[in-house]
Amino acid sequence: MQxxxxxxxxxxxxxxxxxxxxxxRAHSASVFRVAFRISGNEAEAEEIVQEAFLRGxxxxxxxxxxxxxxxxxxRIAVNCALNRIGKPVIEAEYRHGDESDPEQKTVQVxxxxxxxxxxxxxGEMRAAQTMAMQRLTxxxxxxxxxxxxxxxxxxxxxxxxGIAPNAAKQAVFRAxxxxxxxLAPLRGNA
Amino acid sequence: xxxxxEEQIVDLYYGEGTSEAGKHVAVCRTCAAEYxxxxxxxxxxxxxEIPRKGEDFSEQVWQSLKPQLIPYEMKxxxxxxxTKWRSASVAVVCIVLLATVxxxxxxxxxxxxxxxTVATNQHTAQRVVVVVLTDHxxxxxxxLVQLEHANGDDPAQNALMQSxxxxxxxxxxxxxxxxxxxxxxxxxxxLERLEGILAEMANDPKLTQADLERLRKExxxxxxxxxxxxxxxxIPDKKSGQEPTKGATxx
Numbered sequence: 212m213q214x215x216x217x218x219x220x221x222x223x224x225x226x227x228x229x230x231x232x233x234x235x236r237a238h239s240a241s242v243f244r245v246a247f248r249i250s251g252n253e254a255e256a257e258e259i260v261q262e263a264f265l266r267g268x269x270x271x272x273x274x275x276x277x278x279x280x281x282x283x284x285x286r287i288a289v290n291c292a293l294n295r296i297g298k299p300v301i302e303a304e305y306r307h308g309d310e311s312d313p314e315q316k317t318v319q320v321x322x323x324x325x326x327x328x329x330x331x332x333x334g335e336m337r338a339a340q341t342m343a344m345q346r347l348t349x350x351x352x353x354x355x356x357x358x359x360x361x362x363x364x365x366x367x368x369x370x371x372x373g374i375a376p377n378a379a380k381q382a383v384f385r386a387x388x389x390x391x392x393x394l395a396p397l398r399g400n401a
Numbered sequence: 402x403x404x405x406x407e408e409q410i411v412d413l414y415y416g417e418g419t420s421e422a423g424k425h426v427a428v429c430r431t432c433a434a435e436y437x438x439x440x441x442x443x444x445x446x447x448x449x450e451i452p453r454k455g456e457d458f459s460e461q462v463w464q465s466l467k468p469q470l471i472p473y474e475m476k477x478x479x480x481x482x483x484t485k486w487r488s489a490s491v492a493v494v495c496i497v498l499l500a501t502v503x504x505x506x507x508x509x510x511x512x513x514x515x516x517x518t519v520a521t522n523q524h525t526a527q528r529v530v531v532v533v534l535t536d537h538x539x540x541x542x543x544x545l546v547q548l549e550h551a552n553g554d555d556p557a558q559n560a561l562m563q564s565x566x567x568x569x570x571x572x573x574x575x576x577x578x579x580x581x582x583x584x585x586x587x588x589x590x591x592l593e594r595l596e597g598i599l600a601e602m603a604n605d606p607k608l609t610q611a612d613l614e615r616l617r618k619e620x621x622x623x624x625x626x627x628x629x630x631x632x633x634x635x636i637p638d639k640k641s642g643q644e645p646t647k648g649a650t651x652x
Contacts, residue, residue: 226474228467235466236459243458244451253452260462268470340446358415360448365417383415384408391442 216280223271231271235264238281242288248356249292251341259295263288286371289353293372296349343393347386354379355386405432410439537572538629541595544569545626548602548617553610566602573599591628598625 216237222230239260246259267274267284274283344352353372357363363371369379405413405422412418413426413436426432544565551558577592598620605612620626 224473226472228470228472231470232463232467235463239459239462240454243454247451248449251449257462261466264462264466265469268466271473336445341449359443359446380412384411387411387439387443388407390446391439394442394445 217276220271220274220276220280223268231264231268234267234280234284238284239264241281242284245285245356245361246288246292248360249289249353250296251344255295256292259288259291262291266291289357289371290373293349293353296352339394340390343390346393347389348382350374351382351386351389354382355390358383404429405435407435407439410436414439414443534576535633537569537576538633540565541569541573541599542626542629542633544602545598545620545629548613548620549626551613553608553613559608559613563603563605563608566599570596570599570603588632591625591632594623595625595629598623 216234219230219233223234242263243256243260246263247253247256250256250259263284266287270287274280344355347355350372354368357368357371358365365376365380365383368383369376372379372382374382405425409418409422410426410432413422426436544562547558547562551562553559573592573596577589577596580589580592598616601619602608602616
């Protein structure tokens with residue numbers, strides 16, 4: 212796979228633009244997945260995929276042959292997503308409330324003593340989790356998604372985000388603290 | 402017993418905790434409870450379900466991306482072309498500059514060399530004239546001084562004076578002829594008067610006391626000796642090459 216990607220990269224750099232299509236077809240699903248997990252929005256994730264592959268094409272000369280194209284384009288996608296969620300466009304406007312009320316911008320969540328398993332299944336729990344994620348900083352959110360969802364190691368997260376491993380670890384830890392604090396009322400424990 | 406920090410427990414949850422932390426959780430009831438609470442919280446945070454994309458999703462991405470891409474060969478060619486033109490332009494500018502500097506240098510050299518040659522020639526000629534004329538006037542002054550103190554009883558001295566007068570007469574004629582073309586009437590007049598005295602002295606077949614007395618009177622009446630001394634005084638330094646005064650340089 213890696214060797215095939217490298218030969219395709221060489222072909223593209225030699226002027227075969229069409230060859231880049233093979234790389235797009237091979238990696239767009241994984242790029243969309245991480246883009247969606249970080250952005251939480253399907254349309255935005257699609258835009259991130261486009262942007263990531265465009266940037267990848269433009270920077271293809273800087274692609275080092277010893278690395279994997281999949282990892283390389285994944286890193287670009289995370290950075291694209293990071294830039295997008297860093298823009299103050301999407302803000303969590305809804306807060307927890309006794310009942311769902313669009314005018315008050317509140318959302319009803321289950322009672323504290325409810326069964327956690329039932330809560331997880333409930334839509335309110337999903338909304339709370341989404342809101343809690345939106346309150347994280349872009350770096351915290353990306354680091355947490357990479358760590359918790361994508362199961363990446365601290366060094367990989369540091370590499371993808373372009374930060375020091377200790378900073379990546381701290382970002383994950385801060386995200387965990389915030390999420391636990393936000394979601395504690397739903398489960399009745401911290 | 403020191404309990405684990407929250408950070409250590411988080412590390413442990415994600416499989417990056419130390420072995421000591423793992424052993425501690427196994428034996429410490431408090432930390433085990435804390436770990437269990439964290440585990441419950443984080444386990445509850447599940448991955449958001451990824452929207453199902455159709456089989457043609459990748460193709461759609463590629464089709465919308467393709468028009469935005471410029472083939473690398475063209476990009477290189479464009480860059481190369483631009484570089485080539487830029488290099489050519491720089492080379493042409495350099496050649497033009499060099500040619501301008503070269504031609505300008507040649508013209509400047511000629512111009513300054515011509516100017517310098519004229520100036521040097523003029524200056525050298527002036528210095529030569531000053532030196533020659535000054536020598537002539539010096540010798541004339543000495544002859545007139547000898548005439549002032551001479552007596553007709555010494556034929557040898559008279560012969561020497563006549564010989565000197567003949568030499569000075571010849572050179573004086575040349576100076577006078579040259580000066581007559583110049584614009585220095587004072588020097589020309591002085592040389593003319595001097596020539597008359599020198600001619601009389603040189604051409605007299607036998608200088609007697611009476612002849613010498615007559616010549617002295619003539620020289621004194623014409624103020625020749627005074628004029629020569631004034632002329633010599635106006636020439637600052639015949640060896641220094643400084644600009645000579647009028648009368649000494651006008652030949």
